[in-house]
Amino acid sequence: MQRYRQNPSVKQSTDPAGKTTTVNVQQAPKVLTYLLRYDEDAPTQPRSLCPPIPTLDSATQQTIAAIQPLFDKRPVWTRRGLRNNLPTPELRHALRYAIPYLGYIFRSGPWRDAIVKFGHDPRTSPSYRIYQ
16 A cells, blocks of 8 residues: 655645646746857847846845946956855855846856856957956
């Protein structure tokens, strides 16, 4: 005889249309960062699927506000460079959720893992080489 036990992290809820659905409450939230190959065009704005900034939690909003001036100083950063400029562990943790609102990341090529400000393409000019 087998005993069935429901996964405790799966809950039933009602969607806006009134239908009953199941939701995994332990599922990690989706991060909507642009991850580009070296030969793709650079985006100029965040994905349309990103929720509006005022609807985000306060730590993510504060992280976006703290990083924005850094991207005004220079257009390309490493994740470590950004983390080192954030004052609290909460803001450092929220960095991964703030990046999709400020820039994009290359998956390959010489700019791999660099976080680049929207509207900038470091491949267009040799003057960006100092940020590698």
